[in-house]
Amino acid sequence: MSVPCFAVVGQPNKGKSSIVATLAEDERVGISPVPGTTRLAERHTFTVGGEPLYTLVDTPGFQRARALLGWLKERADDASQRRQLVEQFVAEHVNDERFHDECELLRPILEGAGILYVVDGAKPYGPEYELEMQILQWTGQPRMALINRIGEGDYRDDWRRALDQYFSIVREFDAVGASFDTRLGVLAAFAELNEAWRPQLSRAVQALRDERQRRSRQSARQIAACLAQCLTAVERASLKGSDSRETLQATLQDRLLESLRGEEQRCRRQVQGLYRHERTDVDEGVLTLVSMDLFSEEGWELFGLSREKLVVAGALGGAAAGGGIDLLLGGSSLLLGTLVGGVLGGVSALLGGREIAKVEVLGEPLGGEVLVVGPVTADNFPWVLLGRALTHHRLVRERNHARREAMSIALGQETHIMDSVTESHRKALAGAFASVRKDGAGSEQVGRLAEAIASLMASETQEHGTRGVP
Numbered sequence: 001m002s003v004p005c006f007a008v009v010g011q012p013n014k015g016k017s018s019i020v021a022t023l024a025e026d027e028r029v030g031i032s033p034v035p036g037t038t039r040l041a042e043r044h045t046f047t048v049g050g051e052p053l054y055t056l057v058d059t060p061g062f063q064r065a066r067a068l069l070g071w072l073k074e075r076a077d078d079a080s081q082r083r084q085l086v087e088q089f090v091a092e093h094v095n096d097e098r099f100h101d102e103c104e105l106l107r108p109i110l111e112g113a114g115i116l117y118v119v120d121g122a123k124p125y126g127p128e129y130e131l132e133m134q135i136l137q138w139t140g141q142p143r144m145a146l147i148n149r150i151g152e153g154d155y156r157d158d159w160r161r162a163l164d165q166y167f168s169i170v171r172e173f174d175a176v177g178a179s180f181d182t183r184l185g186v187l188a189a190f191a192e193l194n195e196a197w198r199p200q201l202s203r204a205v206q207a208l209r210d211e212r213q214r215r216s217r218q219s220a221r222q223i224a225a226c227l228a229q230c231l232t233a234v235e236r237a238s239l240k241g242s243d244s245r246e247t248l249q250a251t252l253q254d255r256l257l258e259s260l261r262g263e264e265q266r267c268r269r270q271v272q273g274l275y276r277h278e279r280t281d282v283d284e285g286v287l288t289l290v291s292m293d294l295f296s297e298e299g300w301e302l303f304g305l306s307r308e309k310l311v312v313a314g315a316l317g318g319a320a321a322g323g324g325i326d327l328l329l330g331g332s333s334l335l336l337g338t339l340v341g342g343v344l345g346g347v348s349a350l351l352g353g354r355e356i357a358k359v360e361v362l363g364e365p366l367g368g369e370v371l372v373v374g375p376v377t378a379d380n381f382p383w384v385l386l387g388r389a390l391t392h393h394r395l396v397r398e399r400n401h402a403r404r405e406a407m408s409i410a411l412g413q414e415t416h417i418m419d420s421v422t423e424s425h426r427k428a429l430a431g432a433f434a435s436v437r438k439d440g441a442g443s444e445q446v447g448r449l450a451e452a453i454a455s456l457m458a459s460e461t462q463e464h465g466t467r468g469v470p
């Protein structure tokens, strides 16, 4: 069976390429405010697990609809000849620069693609559009119209009245902001266009749903692995060299922070990869707010490091780890915060004087001593990391592939993970954190953590549905 194929057509700059990018989940599609960006018809096939589900063809906009329709009308005696005439037009004008764009956009339709005609519902309707609609009608292919509003104006009712004359299905579709459910709705509407496509498109809708769940579960695993790494990370170096202990300790602390940041970055790239948003990752600046310094006070505040919340997190997650380690070290641990300076000092103060990370000197079997910095023992640390990871995941999951601007979190609007986590999730997570801290980042501990995170994500999705970022 051939893969259902749709040509996305319309005037220049109406969001055709944006619709292709969103529906095909392809962030490489060229989109820009400059009219005439798309010059050639280009196929984008949406696949899941290597299986092609449907194809969208991005096309250049109509440029000379009046001349084209004039040509057709001059030659048509009756309706039965219309399609054949459109074919003849394209055959005769392949090398005619004046009709380059028309030939490009008509060719995939004549090859069997369904038509998705895109208009901008923020701009007034005008009779010039009718020329295009007639040309499309003459191809005889199944047709559907999408009203994409670019801007504040609202002429949707006028558009509907006109489009209803030429298209069996008319839908509104926000190319840039459409939710996952809206996307599925459009695919279901495609299925109504042509009986033959129905089984494959139903399959595509199901595959998309399954894929979305798979991505969530995989993301939970990635986040769990990242958290486990961060909770167990240590840096060590021999005290033999010429550096003073203070200098060496500062170096190791820097290295530890660097490795934690690296771990978080790596996790984000993996999550974005799962959602086909690899490109967003290329520009680190794109994630400015999300990628804020792990150890700056703002970073902690972003996820609501208030005293009460800290107490909650501490009581549930950190009591065993914190107390146990202090005992184990017999007082040799130091307050990492006081050493890193003001910024961490602030955090440390909030922590009520408890250490942020372990620092100790160990004897080596062959003599000499090593300085070990880490792991981070602060109670709230895993919660902060998890809050950041979940926020990032939510942004990525809801982001359409037509968006080209930076992905950012509006500071202060984000709620703390503690506010939305139920008691049972909180307990499961706290237990999983404690077990990683106690027994290390082995597959059993990571698996347990992944399960707790996946279960939290699933409840979030149920609560928020598949709407945008809360």
Ligand SMILES: Nc1nc2c(ncn2[C@@H]2O[C@H](COP(=O)(O)OP(=O)(O)OP(=O)(O)O)[C@@H](O)[C@H]2O)c(=O)[nH]1
Pocket (backbone or CB within 6 Å): 011, 012, 013, 014, 015, 016, 017, 018, 019, 030, 031, 032, 033, 034, 035, 036, 037, 038, 039, 059, 060, 061, 148, 149, 150, 151, 173, 174, 175, 176, 177
């Ligand atoms: N706010 C908003 N902007 C949109 C929407 N759809 C498209 N745009 C913007 O409109 C501009 C044109 O979008 P494209 O998808 O490149 O339009 P096109 O129809 O493919 O244009 P050509 O290839 O030039 O024919 C881009 O700057 C998009 O970001 C939308 O739904 N909302």
Ligand SMILES: [Mg+2]
Pocket (backbone or CB within 6 Å): 016, 017, 018, 030, 031, 037, 038, 058, 059
């Ligand atoms: Mg385009």
